[in-house]
Amino acid sequence: MRRFSCPTCANEVHFRNSHCITCGSELGYLSESDRIMAAPSGSGRWEDEGAVWHACANRQAIGCNWLVEGGRLGAAEADVPLAGSLCLSCRHTLVIPDLSRPENAERWAMLEEAKRRLFYSLVKFRLDVGDLQAGPDTALRFEFKADELSADGSKRRVLTGHENGLITINVAEADDPTREKHRKAMGEPYRTLIGHFRHEIGHYYWDRLVADGPALAECRRLFGDERADYADALARHYDEGAPPQWQATHVSAYACAHPWEDFAETWAHYFHIVDGLETAGWYGLEGLGQGVDPMDRAAPGWAEAGPYGADEFTPLAKAWVPLTVAMNAMNRSIGLSDFYPFVLSDVILGKLAFIHRLIHAPR
Known part of the structure; x- marks a missing residue:
């Protein structure tokens, strides 16, 4: 991961930051050019060299700071916020956990943050993630699910794994004590969210490459x-x-x-x-x-x-x-x-x- 600075005040900022704590600029990450952009606080628009970008639709829900291209300045579509548009990373998530359970909102946010770090690498390696519209069955997809209790009191467990491009991750992995318990039970020296993501896409790219x-x-x-x-x-x-x-x-x-x-x-x-x-x-x-x-x-x-x-x-x-x-x-x-x-x-x-x-x- 590279270092970033605020384009407005040059203060160091981090990959996950949505705001500069020094000058208050709204920050957004452009994956295609690997840079942080700044917008006036509250504007919700990032402009550069005649182009305009908008925030990912998940910015408020999970703190996603990635941007979505909105066209060219002066064009009609550039003047309309892209409501509901997801960034490159977020749109590859097909299923999110049940947010009526309070703990799942934070876990979803943690999973997506790790996934953005994954996509950071995929973009830099120029690895194809597939086309969700033209080839939905061969694109890289993610489902984040939680274990469920059946009517008889038994638990239906969600297994983390990969099948034909679809990666499922149990959201309990985003809970540090739970993940540590699993690590010790499995005798593993290392178990992290980013590790899960990088391992599971290995199966996807074995199929592709x-x-x-x-x-x-x-x-x-x-x-x-x-x-x-x-x-x-x-x-x-x-x-x-x-x-x-x-x-x-x-x-x-x-x-x-x-x-x-x-x-x-x-x-x-x-x-x-x-x-x-x-x-x-x-x-x-x-x-x-x-x-x-x-x-x-x-x-x-x-x-x-x-x-x-x-x-x-x-x-x-x-x-x-x-x-x-x-x-x-x-x-x-x-x-x-x-x-x-x-x-x-x-x-x-x-x-x-x-x-x-x-x-x-x-x-």
Whole structure:
């Protein structure tokens, strides 16, 4: 994530901010140009170079600060607020939780904030999310649902998962104590909302970028044959756990369950690395990268777009590993658990390099 400043007063603002606390300007994020825009307080209009934008329809409900294009200045449609129009991220959510339950409003807002961070990365990687109008069955879609009590008192649970482009997330994951309880029960060192999103879209992009394509053979060589029975593999994993020494070949214990899960876990981890390096670079922490500066556009392997546009994966790994060592040491110095509870073996780095090539391959 990059750093942002208020266009009006130059005070630092953050990706989620809807207002500048210094000058009061209304802020809005333009995903297509990766910038924060300012509007006079209360105007509800953002104008620049003859174009006009309006707030996402979810701005008041969940604090979404993304903008929706409203046409050109002087045109009739530009003078009419786009009531009900949703931003790129929000319009891919098809189902929201029951807002008559007080806790669900906050949970929905937290889920959408994490999803906007996901879409920030998808836009920077130029990954296609599909067309909800022309191809609704192949577009990336989201449903946020809560467990329900049946008439007999039993609970109908919502499982977080992916099926044919539709990602379902149980809104209880947005409750910190609940998510922590699940993390401990599953023996996981890491469990976050953004992690869920990045993992589940890994399944979506396996279908879009790997299945029946030229990358399939190499994917099977690295991750295993996905034709192995998925239900049997999961049952065996939950019954027996990960095999001994799994850390040498898999980024997480759950990645051992099935080749699809290995791919999704590795895909999510690649997103962690790239977005983490972009953040580090913008905050001046790039010096930890063994002489590789994520913000140095002339460094070998880097493209104009920084970590998101790196030509090769090797410079990313060289910058990331020492950064995580330092961050772990920082956490320990103030009594916290490790910031980065992972070990990247050569095998895992090879899988991450495959994800890098897959994302940046010409399409």
